Amino acid sequence: MSGGPYNYSYIFKYIIIGDMGVGKSCLLHQFTEKKFMADCPHTIGVEFGTRIIEVCGQKIKLQIWDTAGQERFRAVTRSYYRGAAGALIIYDITRRSTYNHLSSWLTDARNLTNPNTVIFLIGNKSDLDGQRDVTYEEAKKFADENGLKFVEASAKTGENVEEAFLETAKKIYESIQDGSLDLNAAESGVQKKPTANGARSLSADNAEGRNPSSCSC
Amino acid sequence: MADTLTDFVSEDYLQEFEGKYNAEKQNGVPSDDTTFHYAWCLVRSKLLTDVRKGVMFLEQLVKKTSVEQHHKRDYLYYLAVGNARLKEYATALKYIKSLLQLEPGNRQAQELEKAIKKSMESDAIKGVAIAGGGVLLAGALVGLGMSLLKK
Numbered sequence: 001m002s003g004g005p006y007n008y009s010y011i012f013k014y015i016i017i018g019d020m021g022v023g024k025s026c027l028l029h030q031f032t033e034k035k036f037m038a039d040c041p042h043t044i045g046v047e048f049g050t051r052i053i054e055v056c057g058q059k060i061k062l063q064i065w066d067t068a069g070q071e072r073f074r075a076v077t078r079s080y081y082r083g084a085a086g087a088l089i090i091y092d093i094t095r096r097s098t099y100n101h102l103s104s105w106l107t108d109a110r111n112l113t114n115p116n117t118v119i120f121l122i123g124n125k126s127d128l129d130g131q132r133d134v135t136y137e138e139a140k141k142f143a144d145e146n147g148l149k150f151v152e153a154s155a156k157t158g159e160n161v162e163e164a165f166l167e168t169a170k171k172i173y174e175s176i177q178d179g180s181l182d183l184n185a186a187e188s189g190v191q192k193k194p195t196a197n198g199a200r201s202l203s204a205d206n207a208e209g210r211n212p213s214s215c216s217c
Numbered sequence: 218m219a220d221t222l223t224d225f226v227s228e229d230y231l232q233e234f235e236g237k238y239n240a241e242k243q244n245g246v247p248s249d250d251t252t253f254h255y256a257w258c259l260v261r262s263k264l265l266t267d268v269r270k271g272v273m274f275l276e277q278l279v280k281k282t283s284v285e286q287h288h289k290r291d292y293l294y295y296l297a298v299g300n301a302r303l304k305e306y307a308t309a310l311k312y313i314k315s316l317l318q319l320e321p322g323n324r325q326a327q328e329l330e331k332a333i334k335k336s337m338e339s340d341a342i343k344g345v346a347i348a349g350g351g352v353l354l355a356g357a358l359v360g361l362g363m364s365l366l367k368k
Contacts, residue, residue: 037324040324041320041323041325043325044290044291044294044295044325044326045257045291045294045295046221047221047325047328048220048221048224072250072253072288073291075234075254076230076234076254076257076258079226079227079230079258082227
């Protein structure tokens with residue numbers, strides 16, 4: 001494995017944050033294993049997941065840090081934010097308190113990541129529409145006001161889970177393409193790997209895809 | 218980038234939590250949370266002396282925590298991480314076993330157990346390679362000695 005060519009071109013670091021019990025680990029598990037975990041115990045500290053995805057024909061390895069939502073961990077989980085290219089902030093659509101705390105999570109995310117970090121808001125448990133405590137419109141408005149991407153998703157049914165993770169990667173990839181994300185910056189959250197088909201340099205990528213909208217996906 | 222056993226804390230965070238711990242220590246006994254936060258950073262340090270110190274703090278915390286207290290799981294988990302980093306694999310696995318007794322089927326604990334066993338195996342292979350290299354070297358020295366004697 002070591003020393004050989006990588007079967008992906010980039011590594012993107014993600015963090016998943018939000019209140020306790022909103023389903024952060026279940027969303028990660030649904031994304032990496034395509035399975036729903038019922039009765040998932042509270043995460044201890046920080047957990048880690050990976051999956052290789054494809055965006056615009058580029059294989060990208062997502063390294064995802066899933067943080068514990070318990071308050072007592074929060075002081076230390078902040079040390080994982082640095083160098084994240086993507087941040088998924090989760091709330092539970094059936095528990096208003098988890099929505100009310102979003103601004104505090106967003107402040108942390110903004111202060112501790114870099115200006116190019118893509119922040120995606122996810123309202124989890126969309127399968128429990130009957131117990132809804134936060135309307136879609138209200139959350140959408142909050143997301144728009146704060147310049148966040150937003151979906152409602154369900155770790156249980158898998159609805160919109162794939163979309164949220166992939167959409168985040170696509171936005172990061174677009175920032176690389178248009179040059180706004182500097183790969184050489186220590187905390188960009190992105191690493192470029194030489195690919196098997198002879199290291200295609202980033203400048204070559206840029207030349208091909210000068211215009212991000214030419215990206216077919 | 219990294220996984221649970223190879224992720225390192227940055228120097229400034231380690232210093233921040235060390236500072237908090239020392240400040241509380243000056244006014245008496247640091248709180249369990251402060252001690253835990255500092256220990257959690259220490260076991261993620263690149264320096265093994267730090268990791269050892271973190272393990273020591275966690276051992277003290279776990280000793281004074283009864284089974285019913287839910288913080289026990291946190292201490293056991295990071296004791297396993299710390300010991301694995303020190304290559305004290307048997308001890309690391311012992312702590313994971315205690316955690317799995319508290320919470321049978323905890324997937325996060327099971328994943329860590331797998332990672333520790335993998336790390337243990339890869340170290341064992343390296344160990345064999347080093348021992349093998351040693352044998353070869355000894356053989357070469359004997360050979361050299363023999364050829365010198367012949368002369």
